[in-house]
């Protein structure tokens with residue numbers, strides 16, 4: 001889903017790297033990136049809407065609206081300025097700048113889908129779970145995932161760059177996509193933090209994750 005966006009971001013930034021970015025160069029960059037990000041957001045939002053409808057049981061009320069939130073060029077400008085604007089000109093920092101920018105642009109693309117799901121779940125008054133999907137899940141996300149379908153609103157949502165977590169609305173607590181992952185994370189949390197609390201518990205959980213980075217594999 002985010003692959004075309006990453007490809008365009010990387011190739012465009014490479015073309016600008018190694019010298020100071022002029023105002024017109026910057027405008028050009030956004031002229032290229034903005035439509036690609038919009039397109040990516042439309043795709044993730046559509047995919048999320050389809051997923052929501054698929055896993056929603058027959059209810060006596062109509063499905064909630066599944067429109068993606070609006071997105072402004074300003075938001076992209078600010079995000080890309082933070083990761084790239086000054087770091088792009090130096091050879092030493094341009095590689096990291098490009099990789100970080102690809103990550104932030106990817107997050108903006110994925111956010112459309114996450115927003116669709118969180119808003120729909122809220123309207124249907126069901127909770128949602130955070131389900132890690134891959135190679136780079138951090139301890140923070142595993143912690144949130146280990147709590148299962150407890151999330152209600154958008155206000156405690158933090159999505160970091162390179163986060164691979166999905167929003168999964170849960171209509172039936174005994175049967176939902178990602179339940180096995182949740183149970184594995186919950187088990188790891190319980191086993192590793194027994195008798196501990198607060199920061200000690202979190203540190204123990206973190207150590208357990210270092211030993212088994214994929215709780216679902218054990």
Ligand SMILES: [Zn+2]
Pocket residue numbers: 132137138141162163164165
């Ligand atoms: Zn995550």
